[in-house]
Amino acid sequence: MAISLSHRPAQVIDLETMRQRQLARRRLVRLSPELDGLEMVYQQSAEPDAHYCMPVLAWGLREDGDVVGLVAWMETLMPCQQLDDPEHGQFIGYRDPETDELFDYPPAHKVHELEHSAAYFDYEEMQETALIQQIPESHGTHALCMDDNQSPLQLKQVFGWHLYNDGRIEALLADEDKIEMTPVLPGDACLYPGHSRHAVVYLFQRDIANRIRDEDAATMEALAITVLSGKG
16 A cells, blocks of 8 residues: 655744744833832852842833843843853842842832733834833933044933833933933933944943042043943
């Protein structure tokens, strides 16, 4: 008896398409400022017995439902769990400074807040880039802005944050020539997203920014190594 074998075309798996879909599911869709002083705890390999704390700036809901703490780190708001560099820092957990409690996951009240607010606003899917949320900056974050090798460095205060529908977060900086009222608030016409004008935007905590302003020798040396080398 003859056996008939049907020949079906092999299924082609587009790995790049799959990768893009996975990245899309991890993009941020909603932000919530951290207003209760919760911190990220991290560690450096040079001092394995020491723990360092950094204020959590906001919490973010990803499209896949995960909630992550966000800190101002290098050129963006970075999810704390992505901090995995033995030299500069490895994420340990979150900390409540009032109780000294250390925990691994975002607090339940922030998870509920983000889920409910995302469901309420529920933006339609768009192909073009669009602003979906704006939050104020309350931690005194500053940005060191670089345009090219000939332009002077500019240390500017961050006034807020824009979240776009592709998950990108931009620091809002002020054009000093266009400030009409003070204090500057999110929504003012003088504000612009940092990377819309500057090639590089490095973010710093308030205390580091003040040391840069005071030209602290140790801070300026570290700055030259970690930042200025990136100008090529």
